[in-house]
Amino acid sequence: MSLTHAGAAEVVVPVLVRDLTSADLPACAWSGSTTHLAQVARELERAAAGEVDYLAVCTPAGLPVAIGGVDYQVAVGAGTLWQLGVLPALQSCGLGTVLIRAAEDRIRSRGLFRAELGVEESNPRARALYERLGYVAYGREPDAWDVEAPDGSLRRYETMCTLMRKDLS
Template identity: 75%
Template sequence: MLTAVTTAHEYTGSTIVIPVSVRDLVPRDLPSCTWSGSAAHLRQVERALERAAAGEVDYLAVCTPVDLPVAIGGIDYQASEESGTLWQLAVLPALQSRGLGTLLIQTAEQRIRNRGRRRAELAVEENNPRARALYERLGYAAYARKPDAWDEEGPDGTIRRHETMCVLMRKDL
C-alpha cells in the first residue's frame, strides 16, 4: 500500500508530500523505533515480533521512502476469538495529525478482515482524548472501562509502575 502524508510548513505555507507504505515491522526496524517508547517498551515490541512469526499477531509499520518506520502498531488475534485487538499504536510525534494513524488503523482493519474476523477492538487511556477522538472518527464506540497497569522504564533506568483507566472500544468491520 502506498499513500502520501502531507505536511505544511507554518512559516512559508509550503506543502511537502511524502509517500509512505505499510508493511510488517521486522526486528531490524527496532533501532529506528526508539521514538515509540522506552527500552522496556521496545523489548515488548521485540517479543510481539516473535509472536508475529508464530502467526499470533500482526505488527505493522508505516514507512517513509527510505523505509524508516514513522508509525507502528500491533493486532493481537489471541486476545479474542471473534476480534482482532489493536495495541501499541504509535505515531512519530512530529508527524502526528497527518493521517498516519488513520492509515495504520485502516490497514490493521483490513488484516483483521483477511483473518476472517468481523470486529476490531482496542483500549485507550481515559487521559488520552486526542487518540479517543481519532478512534471515534474512525467508527469505534466505547463499550466498557477497565483498569490497566504496566511497568515503565525512566530515563535513568529506574522502573516505575504506571496505572491507568482505559476505555474499551470496538468497531464492526
C-alpha cells in the same frame, strides 16, 4: 510541493504499510524506552508464530513513522489493536488513520469482522481519532504496565482505559 497562503510549503510523501521487523527497532526509539522496544521485539516473535500482526507505516526511505499491533489472542472473533504510536513530529498528519485502516484490513484478511482496542481516558485526541474511524465505547477497565524511568529503573504505570470496538463487516 505547493505553497499555502502563509508561504509555508506543503509536501506530500507516500507511505508504505508493511510488517515491522527486528531490523526496524533501532529506528523506532521514538516509540518508547528500551524496555518498550524489548517488548516489541518479543511481540515480533509472536508475529512469526501468527498470533499477532505488527505493522509499520514507513517513509520511502523505509523508516517507520507509525507502528502498532493486532493481537488475535485477546478476544474471540476479533483483532485487538494495541501499542499504536506515531512519531510525535508527524502526529495529526493522517498516519494513525493509515495504520488503523491497515490493521483493520489484516483483521478482515483473517476472516474476522470486529476490531477492539483500549484507549487511555487521559488521551482524548486518540479517542477522538478512534471515534472518527467508527469505534464505539462499550466499557472501561484498568490497565497497567512497567515503564522505564530516566535512571533505568522500572515503575508500574496504572491507568483507566475506555474499551472501544468497531464492526468491520
